[in-house]
Amino acid sequence: MRGMFDDADVVDPAAPLAARMRPRSLDEIVGQQQLVGPGAPLRRAIEADAPPSCILWGPPGCGKTTIAQVIARLTQAQFTQLSAVSSGVADLRKVIAAAEAGRRDGLARTLLFIDEIHRFNKAQQDAVLHAVEDGTITLIGATTENPSFEVIAPLLSRTRVFKLEPLDAADILRLLERAIADQDRGLGKNPPSIDEPALDAVANVAGGDARVALNTLQAAVDSVSGQDRAVTVDDVSEVAQRALPYDKGGDAHYDTISAFIKSVRGSDPDAAVYWLARMLEAGEDPMFVARRIVILAAEDIGLADPQALSVAVAAQQATHLIGMPECTLVLSEAAIYLARAPKSNSAMQAYSAALGAVRDSGALPVPLHLRNAATGLMAAHGYGRDYQYAHDYEGGVAPDQQHLPDELSGAAYYRPSERDVQP
DSSP: OOGTTTTTSOTTTTHHHHTTTTTOOOGGGOOOOOSSSOOOOOHHHTTOOOOOOOEEEEETTTSSHHHHHHHHSSSSSSEEEEEEETTTTHHOOOOHHHHHHHTTTOOOOOEEETTGGGGSSSSHHHHHHHHTTTSSSEEEESSSSSSHHHSSSHHHHEEEEEEEOOOOHHHHHHHHHHHOOOOSSSTSOOEEOOOHHHHHHHHHHHHOOOHHHHHHHHHHHHHOSSOOOOEEEHHHHHHHTOOOOOOOOOOOOHHHHHHHHHHHHHOOOOHHHHHHHHHHHHTOOHHHHHHHHHHHIIIIGGGGHHHHHHHHHHHHHHHOOOOOOHHHHHHHHHHHHEEEEESOHHHHHHHHHHHHHHHOSSSSOOOOSSSSOHHHHHHHTTTTOOOOOOGGGGGGTTTOOOOGGGGGGGGOOOOOTSSSOOO
16 A cells, blocks of 8 residues: 555554454444445445546534545555645645646556545635646545535535435444454453443443444543453443533533523623533534524624624634634634623514514515506506605604504514614
């Protein structure tokens, strides 16, 4: 194999258990059988030495990088790996130039793996577009984000998207048992004593993430003493708390974001920044937090400080631009600003009241004087008749004009809070 994997079979005993146990063949991969199981489409392409340009989309720890590295072992291509976090357009151009030179010299094609491809901006993604289209490189991108939102449409149309799922409990248990038994890469030379409830606890902490599962197992084993090295559920719980496990689809995810939202709403900046740190340190997607901050600005600060929405949107855009870890500063600033800002939910209440009227009354006709008379026929039928142009009146307000349907005349949906900023 070319360069990158020449020494891959040498086990570094100091490496984390998750790194040592990373699968080296298609048959070692646990889960994702819809892609790499016998007869599956991606497996057939790999075995034929014809992997397509593709996007591997799935949650952390589900096997995206593992599949890319297994492809690197099996394919006859020159394999290059970049991270979107630390690479830019210049790095991409170097890889493409080398691939073009190799192609002219009759060398093997180039397979480029880009980890976290969703962090590349449009210009960076554009830089690989032509090379993918003409076959200079075979691109494999890995992303935890929905590629239909994070990958530009021209690049998406030239790649196949393979959706990876979180590992289920049975998959995680297989990985744990393999790690305990493996004498070369795992814990098999001095295997711990760990019963089924403790293994189940590790699998529960993992939340479908193989990396979390194996690292938690290692931490639990390292925490016990004694000749039998017996690991209990309590040992797992203790190290799991220190590791800040965070089940992104379960109670910890929803409970922590709820605490963050209610701390901002409750004007407690200390609690808000604490829960923010808890989420980000545990691996929460910063874009998820940024989206919640934008919603908070409109829902809970609202017209008491309209500038809050601008602050929140700027924070969301900056988070998307720079990513972790620097975006923690941006999100902290926004969270503290929103927590300290005056609060009003009058906009939310106004919309809820108006929505209730829509649902109760149905599609009431638009009053004729508010309709646009785009043609003579429409004008003849009364469209726009008696419309009062607001700018013709003192203060720019037509005081007697009705803007609601007749059936709702006089209804009030917006009820200003005493904290609302008046224009």
